[in-house]
């Protein structure tokens with residue numbers, strides 16, 4: 001693609017930390033309590049999607065219509081379970097190679113932003129001691145739309161004074177890869193290349209990844 005990249009925008013869950021497994025576990029427990037079940041493949045459709053967007057999908061799968069009040073209670077319950085699962089989290093749960101990529105970006109004087117649907121994002125970044133790396137943190141508390149809407153990444157670009165075409169977005173979810181593409185940014189899929197085949201580049205993760213050779217020269 002060729003242009004100058006000034007800014008890296010990272011999704012959080014499943015890209016920086018392995019919290020995607022805790023979201024899955026908590027949603028599954030909640031769904032099961034309502035007599036609904038879903039597979040790991042179906043869970044791909046929940047990744048990157050807001051708390052409200054996720055419960056709406058689960059209720060649709062189970063053909064359940066509930067009152068607003070009940071939905072609020074269920075979202076609260078799911079979050080309580082999620083917070084329990086990730087309660088003891090520390091820097092050891094940062095995914096391999098993440099700190100190295102962040103340091104490589106800093107060494108190149110690139111901007112670093114977070115673009116996450118999660119309302120728990122600031123708490124998690126603090127728990128794993130990564131907050132200081134970020135020039136901008138855009139999370140579920142400040143966006144009004146859910147990925148695949150590009151809002152979360154567009155705000156990340158704005159807050160770092162970057163143009164869309166100067167940004168690379170790292171995403172483990174289909175909704176997130178679509179959001180990056182919708183925002184006219186370069187999408188790097190982290191994880192299953194088949195699920196994320198729309199991405200401009202696919203990586204298994206950041207382990208042993210050289211920012212210049214393995215990413216910037218390949219896009």
Ligand code: BG6
Pocket residue numbers: 012013020023046047048049050051054079116117118119120121140173
């Ligand atoms: C995304 C996760 O990052 O955040 C989703 O991929 C999650 O699984 C969403 O539902 C919202 O998170 P939270 O922490 O606000 O419930």
Ligand code: MG
Pocket residue numbers: 011012013014015020047048171172173176
């Ligand atoms: Mg994610």
